[in-house]
Amino acid sequence: MAKSRAPQIPFSLRKQDWAYQVIRDRILTGEMGPGETIRQQELADELTVSRIPLRHALSRLAADGLVVDRPHQSWTVAEISVEDARDLYLGRAALEEALARAAANRVAESETPLPGLIGIEHVLRSQHDAARDQDRRELMRLDHEFHTRIYELARMPASLSALQLLRTRSDRYVSLHLARLDRAQDSLAEHEQILTALDAGDADRTAVLTRDHVLGGWCSLVASLEADEPPTTSG
Numbered sequence: 001m002a003k004s005r006a007p008q009i010p011f012s013l014r015k016q017d018w019a020y021q022v023i024r025d026r027i028l029t030g031e032m033g034p035g036e037t038i039r040q041q042e043l044a045d046e047l048t049v050s051r052i053p054l055r056h057a058l059s060r061l062a063a064d065g066l067v068v069d070r071p072h073q074s075w076t077v078a079e080i081s082v083e084d085a086r087d088l089y090l091g092r093a094a095l096e097e098a099l100a101r102a103a104a105n106r107v108a109e110s111e112t113p114l115p116g117l118i119g120i121e122h123v124l125r126s127q128h129d130a131a132r133d134q135d136r137r138e139l140m141r142l143d144h145e146f147h148t149r150i151y152e153l154a155r156m157p158a159s160l161s162a163l164q165l166l167r168t169r170s171d172r173y174v175s176l177h178l179a180r181l182d183r184a185q186d187s188l189a190e191h192e193q194i195l196t197a198l199d200a201g202d203a204d205r206t207a208v209l210t211r212d213h214v215l216g217g218w219c220s221l222v223a224s225l226e227a228d229e230p231p232t233t234s235g
Helices: 015-028 040-047 051-063 082-109 116-132 136-152 157-178 181-199 203-226
Strands: 067-069 075-077
Touching (some): 015 051, 051 067, 116 136, 136 157, 181 203
């Protein structure tokens, strides 16, 4: 796949942060594929940064599990595997179920509607717009925001921090299955059900729906990986 042309570096970003964002986006969208060698000098020239901020960016991407530094060789885009995805998704399912339950319990215990609920509804409407426009990047961003806003209601910062690490590493897999229009539509329908249960303060239903939502993404992903036919954004 041809590489998208990198726009100019925003004044608000450090060069290493800029390089990190551009490379991460290319990996998540499949522009840089599994096992692809990262030619540092070419990439540095294209992004108009020196090798030092580029190396900082690559180190961050390695911590995210998106690239690999092979000693005495070169940086490469990390491979994808069912085993790695299973580890990430099952960990996420357990944490997200617990956070969703705690969030719904807070809704149930509150004498007045929690302010955060209105924001979640707005995010969900924006998700429908992104799905209609087949805007993959925006759909992923809003997917993160939808779940994060719910889990912030739980007031469990340590658990949320642990989840964010797993979600960062699983973003690549999320990008793969959300690229399928049918899965994206299923995901939005599940979000509607989760929000309805949350609004009602039904902790058990919110927790179960959230767990099944995460595992539904996992099943969709496994079907694609085992068929060796990663979904694309076209057609």
